Amino acid sequence: MTDALDPSRRIVVTGAAGGIGGMTRPLLASLYPGLVLSDRVAPADLKPAEKFVAADLTQPDELAAALAGAHSIVHLGGHSVEGAWDQILQANIVGCYNLFEAARRAGVKRVVFASSNHAVGFYPRKRKIGTDVTVRPDSRYGVSKAFGEALGALYADKHGIAVTCLRIGNVGPRPLDVRRLSIWISPEDLVQLFRIGLEHPDIRFEILYGASDNAASWWDNSRARALGYRPAGKAEDHRAHAEAEQARIGPDPVGDLFQGGTFCSAEFTNDVKRAGP
Numbered sequence: 590m591t592d593a594l595d596p597s598r599r600i601v602v603t604g605a606a607g608g609i610g611g612m613t614r615p616l617l618a619s620l621y622p623g624l625v626l627s628d629r630v631a632p633a634d635l636k637p638a639e640k641f642v643a644a645d646l647t648q649p650d651e652l653a654a655a656l657a658g659a660h661s662i663v664h665l666g667g668h669s670v671e672g673a674w675d676q677i678l679q680a681n682i683v684g685c686y687n688l689f690e691a692a693r694r695a696g697v698k699r700v701v702f703a704s705s706n707h708a709v710g711f712y713p714r715k716r717k718i719g720t721d722v723t724v725r726p727d728s729r730y731g732v733s734k735a736f737g738e739a740l741g742a743l744y745a746d747k748h749g750i751a752v753t754c755l756r757i758g759n760v761g762p763r764p765l766d767v768r769r770l771s772i773w774i775s776p777e778d779l780v781q782l783f784r785i786g787l788e789h790p791d792i793r794f795e796i797l798y799g800a801s802d803n804a805a806s807w808w809d810n811s812r813a814r815a816l817g818y819r820p821a822g823k824a825e826d827h828r829a830h831a832e833a834e835q836a837r838i839g840p841d842p843v844g845d846l847f848q849g850g851t852f853c854s855a856e857f858t859n860d861v862k863r864a865g866p
């Protein structure tokens with residue numbers, strides 16, 4: 590960071606050493622010259638030109654140091670799959686609270702929060718949902734993402750931070766199976782959504798779906814489109830690959846009914862007729 594830099598370009602990315610961090614860092618660096626990468630561990634492939642500040646989300650003092658001078662945050666850090674309660678509690682509940690509170694104290698203007706499709710994973714695949722539905726988490730992980738969205742709403746309403754929650758489907762170069770044909774997002778399209786959260790003048794509090802232009806989508810993402818989102822990725826272009834991979838996975842009698850897939854079938858003890866209407 591240099592003092593001459595446009596302050597609105599000072600963006601801190603948490604969880605920068607993770608998978609999405611790796612896929613989006615080069616794109617973000619070209620847009621935001623003051624980019625600061627943060628994580629509890631440095632990215633293995635950290636470039637000399639990249640600025641990295643170590644911070645554990647469970648340590649408020651470390652977060653305060655990482656956020657000094659930041660205009661905005663892309664919050665990717667946390668436990669990114671289902672886990673034991675204490676793992677989720679520390680990284681995604683305590684950690685997310687610490688992040689928003691450190692942001693408030695540092696005068697941060699905008700936060701883009703990496704929420705997840707697993708906040709609404711128990712909606713049936715046959716139902717198309719918007720961003721106004723009640724959360725229906727499919728896991729402790731999904732509950733933690735619903736918590737993060739609620740926390741974002743609190744800090745937007747009470748403290749005026751412009752918060753964008755992205756219910757990310759699955760990020761990667763192409764969809765990995767049939768479920769991902771409905772929820773896939775390319776790294777480039779995800780960065781487009783990051784930019785909307787970081788720059789769009791109308792953002793107060795938003796929940797958007799992090800999905801490319803997927804013909805088999807289960808989500809109404811019209812609010813993202815109204816904010817200018819024009820995804821270029823199309824999952825259908827990769828259907829043959831996804832179906833071939835699916836054939837290797839085999840059926841999941843519970844997970845195949847619901848949007849969250851295996852996150853729904855894991856630890857499931859209910860009758861499917863009673864779950865996720």
Ligand SMILES: NC(=O)c1ccc[n+]([C@@H]2O[C@H](COP(=O)([O-])OP(=O)(O)OC[C@H]3O[C@@H](n4cnc5c(N)ncnc54)[C@H](O)[C@@H]3O)[C@@H](O)[C@H]2O)c1
Nearest residue numbers: 604606607608609629645646666667669703705757759760
């Ligand atoms: N990858 C996807 O398709 C996808 C889909 C939906 C949501 N998300 C969300 O997006 C975010 C990034 O996902 P990812 O795939 O890059 O995950 P990842 O697991 O690859 O990366 C997460 C990063 O967070 C860091 N982290 C974990 N606990 C931390 C702590 N206590 N303090 C500081 N850093 C900590 C880890 O070191 C890791 O580098 C996550 O919040 C995840 O829940 C990802």
